[in-house]
Amino acid sequence: MQFLNLPIEFEPLSGHATPTYAACVNDGELRAFSEAAHAAGRRLVALWGSDERNREASLGFAVHFAFDLIEGLTCLTLPLPADAPTFPDLAPLFPGACRMQRAVMDMIGARPASGDRRPWLRHANWPADYHPLRHDTPDSRFPLDNEEYPFVRVEGDGVHEIAVGPIHAGIIEPGHFRFSVMGENVLRLEQRLGWKHKGIERRFADMGLGDGVRLAGRVSGDSTVAYAWAYSQAAEAIGGAAPPARADWLRALLLERERVANHLGDLGYMGNDVALSFGLMQFMRLKEDWVRLNAALFGHRFLMDRIVPGGVSVDIDDEGARAISDQCDAIERELRTLKGIYDEHAGLQDRFLTTGRITPQLAAQLGMIGLAGRASGQRWDLRVSHPCAPYDQLTPRIAVEHNGDVAARALVRFAEIKESLHLIRKILRETPAGDIRCDVRSEADKRGFGWIEGWRGDIFIALETGADGRIRRCHCHDPSWQNWPALEHAIIDNIVPDFPLINKSFNLSYAGPDL
Amino acid sequence: MFPMLRQILRTGIVSEPSPPADDALRAVRQRLSETMLKQLGRALVIRHVDAGSCNACELEIHALGNPYYNLEALGIKFAASPRHADMLLVTGPVARNMEVALKRAYDATPEPKLVVAVGDCGCTGGIFGEGYASCGRVSNVIPVDVSIPGCPPTPLQLMEGILAALVMEGTAGASPA
Numbered sequence: 197m198q199f200l201n202l203p204i205e206f207e208p209l210s211g212h213a214t215p216t217y218a219a220c221v222n223d224g225e226l227r228a229f230s231e232a233a234h235a236a237g238r239r240l241v242a243l244w245g246s247d248e249r250n251r252e253a254s255l256g257f258a259v260h261f262a263f264d265l266i267e268g269l270t271c272l273t274l275p276l277p278a279d280a281p282t283f284p285d286l287a288p289l290f291p292g293a294c295r296m297q298r299a300v301m302d303m304i305g306a307r308p309a310s311g312d313r314r315p316w317l318r319h320a321n322w323p324a325d326y327h328p329l330r331h332d333t334p335d336s337r338f339p340l341d342n343e344e345y346p347f348v349r350v351e352g353d354g355v356h357e358i359a360v361g362p363i364h365a366g367i368i369e370p371g372h373f374r375f376s377v378m379g380e381n382v383l384r385l386e387q388r389l390g391w392k393h394k395g396i397e398r399r400f401a402d403m404g405l406g407d408g409v410r411l412a413g414r415v416s417g418d419s420t421v422a423y424a425w426a427y428s429q430a431a432e433a434i435g436g437a438a439p440p441a442r443a444d445w446l447r448a449l450l451l452e453r454e455r456v457a458n459h460l461g462d463l464g465y466m467g468n469d470v471a472l473s474f475g476l477m478q479f480m481r482l483k484e485d486w487v488r489l490n491a492a493l494f495g496h497r498f499l500m501d502r503i504v505p506g507g508v509s510v511d512i513d514d515e516g517a518r519a520i521s522d523q524c525d526a527i528e529r530e531l532r533t534l535k536g537i538y539d540e541h542a543g544l545q546d547r548f549l550t551t552g553r554i555t556p557q558l559a560a561q562l563g564m565i566g567l568a569g570r571a572s573g574q575r576w577d578l579r580v581s582h583p584c585a586p587y588d589q590l591t592p593r594i595a596v597e598h599n600g601d602v603a604a605r606a607l608v609r610f611a612e613i614k615e616s617l618h619l620i621r622k623i624l625r626e627t628p629a630g631d632i633r634c635d636v637r638s639e640a641d642k643r644g645f646g647w648i649e650g651w652r653g654d655i656f657i658a659l660e661t662g663a664d665g666r667i668r669r670c671h672c673h674d675p676s677w678q679n680w681p682a683l684e685h686a687i688i689d690n691i692v693p694d695f696p697l698i699n700k701s702f703n704l705s706y707a708g709p710d711l
Numbered sequence: 712m713f714p715m716l717r718q719i720l721r722t723g724i725v726s727e728p729s730p731p732a733d734d735a736l737r738a739v740r741q742r743l744s745e746t747m748l749k750q751l752g753r754a755l756v757i758r759h760v761d762a763g764s765c766n767a768c769e770l771e772i773h774a775l776g777n778p779y780y781n782l783e784a785l786g787i788k789f790a791a792s793p794r795h796a797d798m799l800l801v802t803g804p805v806a807r808n809m810e811v812a813l814k815r816a817y818d819a820t821p822e823p824k825l826v827v828a829v830g831d832c833g834c835t836g837g838i839f840g841e842g843y844a845s846c847g848r849v850s851n852v853i854p855v856d857v858s859i860p861g862c863p864p865t866p867l868q869l870m871e872g873i874l875a876a877l878v879m880e881g882t883a884g885a886s887p888a
Contacts (some may be wrong), residue, residue, distance in 0.1 A: 306806060319808040321844075326842055335842055347788055362812050365774050365791035367759045370809060373780045392763045393828045395844035417863065418768025428761050461773070474715055480777035487774075496765055497865065499717055710806075 198233035199265055204213045208271060209643070213584035215268030217646050226261065226274050227284050229638035239264050239563055239576070241647070242673035243297065243302035245650050249278055250331045257281045257306050261672075262656060264647070268582060269647055271658070281306035291679035292563045292652050295709075303329040303397065310397040315391040317710065319343045328398045329669075335398075351382050358692065361594065362391045368695075369706035373695075380691040385684045388436045392710035400670035405431050405638035405659075406505055407665025409668050411658060415672045416708035421447075422650030423657070424503035430583070430659035430670075431505035433644030435636040443507030443634075444585040447628040449520075450499050450508070452616040452623070455651040456527070457498070459609040459616075462703050463516040466606055467538070469697040470547040478534055482527055485583040489523055507633030517624045535610050548603035552686040552698030555600055562682045566653020566675040568702050571608045572600035589626070590619050605701040612651075638665035652676065652705065682700035726781040730867050732874035755784040755877060758796035758820065762813045762849065763839075764803030767797045768830040772800065787873065793817075798825040798876060801853075802819040804832040804839045805846040817853045827857045827874045829869065834858040 197206040199218055204225050206217035221229065233239070241262040248255040256278030263270045274283055282297040287294040289460060298316035305327040320343035327333055341538050343592055349357075358670070362370035372388040396415060400408055412427035413420040425447050439447075460483040467475020485498040494510045495500055502510050513518075538544055547616060554564065556573030564625040565576045575593045581589045595611035597604035601618035646657040653675025683702050687695055761773055770859070775782040782788070790796050793816045805813055828849035829838040836847030849855050859872035 228721055229827065269722065321807045321810075326843070337843065340807070342811070362836060363816055364811065367761075367769055369761050369764075369766055370812065391804050391812070392761075392803070393808055393844050394763050394804055394806045394839045395842045396839065398842065398844075399839060414765040414767070414838055414862075415763035418770060420765075420767065461770070474719065476776075477778050478718065478722070480774070481722065484774060484777050486777050491865075498770065498863070500767070500862065533714065533718055537718065682857070707767065708763065 198227065199270060200236060202228055202232055204229060209433065209645070211436050211438070212269075212645060213429045214578075214582045214647050215665065216271070216433075216518075217268060218271045218273065218643070219274045220655070221274055221275070221435055223284055227270055229263070229272060230261070230284075230286050230289050233265065234289040236265070237560075239565065240293055241269065241302065241311055242288065242520065242648050242658070242671070243293055244671040244673070245300040245306050245329065245671045246660070247304060247330045248275070252639060257299060257304055259283045259304075260658065261286070262578075262658070264581075269421065269645060270338075270441060271645065276306055277516055278423075282309050283307075285309050285311040287311045290563050291561070292679055293679070296677055297646060303327060305330065313659045317393045319393075328395060331399070338610060345388055347374045347386050347388070349699070354377075354378050355383065357492075367371060370705050375687075375692060375695075377692060380686050380693070382690055382692060382695070385687045387680060387684060389680065389706060390710050395709075396711045398671075400667050403667045405434065405661065405665065405667060406636065408670055409504055409658070410501060412672060414672070416501075416705040417498065418458055419501060419650040419652060419655060419674075419707065420500045421450045421706070422500055422648045422655045424501070425451060426646030426648040426655045426657040427659070427672075428503055428505045428649070428671075429646030430644035430657045431638075431646075432657060433635055433646075434639055434642045434661055435505070436639065437506060437634050438638045439507040439634055440631040441585070441628045442630040443632045445623055446508045446510070446632060447503055448514065448590065449512070449584050449620060449623045450494070450502055451648070451650070452620050453486070453490060454499060456613050456616045457483055457490075458619075458651045458703075459613045460486060462700065463534075463606060463609055465700050465703075466548075466602065466697065467544065469545050469700050472544050473542065474536070475538065475544070478530075485523065486527065489519060493519065502635070503685060505636040507631070509633070511632050521621060521624055524620055528614070529616050530609070531613060538606070538650050543702065546601065546674070547694070548606060549601060551602045551694050552690055552701060553599065553601040553688050554682055555696075556598055559600060559682065560686060562685065563678055564682045565678050567612070567651065568605060568610055568679050569653065571597045571604040574599040576654070578647060578654050586623070590622055592619055602697055602701040610690075650675070652703070653679065672708075672711065674705050676704040677708075677709045679704055680709065725778045725780050726784060728872050729785055729874070732877065733868075733871035752776050755798060756765045756790045757798045757800050758786055758790050758793045758816065759791075759800045759802070760813055760816050762801055762803045762833075762852075763806030763845065764830065764832060768802040770835075771863045771866055771869060772802070772829070774885055777870060779869065779871070780866045782870070793819040794821065796820050796824070796875070798827060799825050799853075800831055800873070801849045802829045804841075805835045805849055805852045807844050807846060807851045809885075810846055810852055813852055824842070825857070826853055827859060827872055827876055828855045829859050829872075831860050831862045832866060834860045837862070
């Protein structure tokens with residue numbers, strides 16, 4: 197199988213929910229493929245490293261690159277020598293690659309050939325030559341150190357810096373933002389993340405295939421359903437098991453419920469950030485109603501651990517279906533009222549419109565994805581472009597806006613809630629009867645991939661088993677990797693007090709990419 | 712304006728009564744003096760610190776502010792600075808990268824201070840455990856008064872725990888420390 201008119205032979209991988217192809221490439225082939233993919237308007241999904249030395253003495257390390265092509269997902273593996281592992285710098289083509297490459301450097305010790313090589317996940321709390329994902333790295337503790345991170349400085353008359361974080365002035369996750377400002381206007385924002393890095397990928401090693409789903413579901417708690425589904429897809433590909441049809445439909449029900457819950461919360465908080473606490477209270481009330489029904493029907497407010505390899509752990513009866521359907525009607529009515537109020541509220545619109553703007557052109561250049569990408573005209577939605585079951589039958593409509601401002605990101609959320617409510621009703625009507633779970637047995641030395649459109653964007657999981665059938669390597673990729681750098685652009689020329697609003701309108705995960 | 716007022720009227724007051732304090736959640740004997748508690752009454756200021764959670768605990772802490780739980784009606788509010796806080800509400804296993812920040816927030820909180828560890832991770836390290844990048848449970852880094860387990864704990868469990876930190880040990884029948 198060949199793609200993009202290049203003579204690189206890909207092997208189709210069986211048992212994947214989305215058509216998936218893999219190839220082993222050299223430096224030149226990787227460069228050629230990246231350039232062709234970029235020229236064709238396709239995108240880099242994820243980039244991660246692995247240690248292959250304990251497989252065979254002749255092997256060193258490997259860096260893997262997953263691309264989204266029209267035909268499906270392609271994974272290119274670049275083997276690297278053990279002594280001087282260096283790989284091509286893809287950041288000039290795909291800016292989102294920059295931080296992923298820095299993370300590979302921290303975790304595995306393979307370096308990008310050029311570009312930014314400052315540490316990313318490592319904060320001077322362990323030495324630069326301690327690479328946690330190498331198999332021969334012992335689990336050690338090192339004395340804490342204060343990191344002198346070389347931020348890019350903006351020089352000039354009247355320019356000063358505002359340093360914020362890691363602990364922020366609200367109930368949010370930790371990160372550091374360094375603003376260079378002139379008066380009220382932001383000239384530059386540089387993010388320093390990685391504060392929540394807790395060694396998840398190392399933790400995966402040697403877990404049983406069935407156990408990993410709990411950890412995957414806790415990479416970013418607000419997207420637990422999407423992570424658990426992506427992980428389960430990968431595990432099912434390894435075990436050669438296909439979940440029963442009913443399980444697929446119930447998974448989609450849970451995923452859409454997660455999407456609605458998060459969108460409701462965000463719309464409230466965006467109102468709050470422009471001093472419309474009415475909006476916060478109303479939307480938080482709706483969100484609470486929503487998650488309470490989750491707890492009543494499925495036993496967990498955020499639906500953690502409800503998707504498992506092989507299927508789902510919860511079923512729904514007629515009475516439950518009726519409760520969900522009634523709730524959809526109620527929420528839709530309320531949403532119409534609240535959207536009317538948001539639309540008509542001059543003070544709110546004044547703060548939303550043109551704030552934190554990313555034009556479609558810039559968004560394409562930055563490789564933005566997911567919800568924030570769609571608000572800037574980027575038509576990426578796996579449910580539409582690579583629909584796995586049951587989305588191939590649900591045929592969701594993609595929500596796209598082109599203004600790329602806070603208002604556009606609010607509109608995409610409104611549109612997506614409406615569409616999700618529609619999908620949920622359709623799922624309730626059309627879910628086939630049958631089993632909800634099948635057995636998944638691990639197989640030795642196999643790879644599997646999972647790829648799911650969560651509420652924030654596409655979540656990707658690459659899973660690999662070792663000779664004993666236990667997890668050898670599991671890489672979890674959050675869409676925030678691609679969109680965090682875009683936030684640095686969104687704030688330029690906006691005033692400092694608008695940053696919380698712009699940040700909230702993106703609502704990116706810190707825990708997800710920090711891993 | 713009128714659609715907003717109409718919506719507010721139509722919604723009515725949805726706040727629910729708060730749960731009683733759950734004494735079982737106390738990790739250590741209460742360190743607050745009786746005088747202090749009298750002064751504090753039920754007005755409590757909390758500084759939340761996410762030391763490395765998966766962010767699900769944050770979602771539930773956010774929910775405390777919704778009209779159903781209406782935490783502010785109990786005189787409990789969240790502050791932006793630890794210097795204004797009586798209590799630190801800490802989530803997550805403590806990431807090594809957050810260890811210094813958490814200790815600084817603790818040092819910046821005026822005495823007497825309360826620390827509540829939130830979630831299975833805050834109580835035990837949870838699924839993330841201890842390793843090169845994780846210090847595990849919160850009490851491995853700063854002293855903890857009350858631990859609220861759950862993955863994540865529900866808003867009601869959070870309220871029970873927060874109130875448990877406020878209710879003096881003496882009132883539960885035991886002698887004050």
